[in-house]
Amino acid sequence: MSETNMDVGEHAALFPCGSSDHEDCGLRLILDRLGEKWTVMTLAELTSGPRRYRELERALEGISQRMMTLTLRRLERDGLVVRHVEATVPPSVSYELSELGHSLATRLSEMVTWSRKNKSLIEASQAEFDARG
Known part of the structure; x- marks a missing residue:
């Protein structure tokens, strides 16, 4: 090796x-x-299915409108999110995970499971390290 x-x-x-x-x-x-701070949380919000822009914005407490727009555009550019526009007045815009986005969300779910399982071990290690000072 x-x-x-x-x-x-x-x-x-x-x-x-x-x-x-x-x-x-x-x-x-x-x-x-x-x-990027909002990427994983945005992907997580979209795992349950398509969401309208305002629904996402409300779900991601603390995100600014500018950051929401930037995050969605970047995810769309990367092929992880698909944007749908309905020709209504006013236009209705929704977002959903692409097939590629779903495959990434599956991996992120594994990471979340791992972090939940190991959180106390990591915190104990950090406390031990900090105590050695």
């Missing part, structure tokens, strides 16, 4: 995408999106 490879058991090996000895696998691309 190389120094840049980590043994992750039965799962695929993790490589630093984009390093000089490994091609760019797109990990940085998705981490840029997931690192």
Whole structure:
């Protein structure tokens, strides 16, 4: 095993995408999106089905209209969300996860489950580390 490879058991090996000895696998691309504050919460809100803009805005307490618009546009650009406009007066706009968005939401659900399961272990480790000061 190389120094840049980590043994992750039965799962695929993790490589630093984009390093000089490994091609760019797109990990940085998705981490840029997931690192944005509202992305994961927006995806989570859309897992239950299509939502109108205002419904999403109300569900994501604390999000500004500008940030809501930017987040949805970025997710749409990445192919994770589909925007639908109905020709009503005023126009009705709704958003839903694309097939790609659903596949990502499934992975995020696994991460949430892992974090719930391990939250107390992480907090205990942090407290121990901080106590060593």
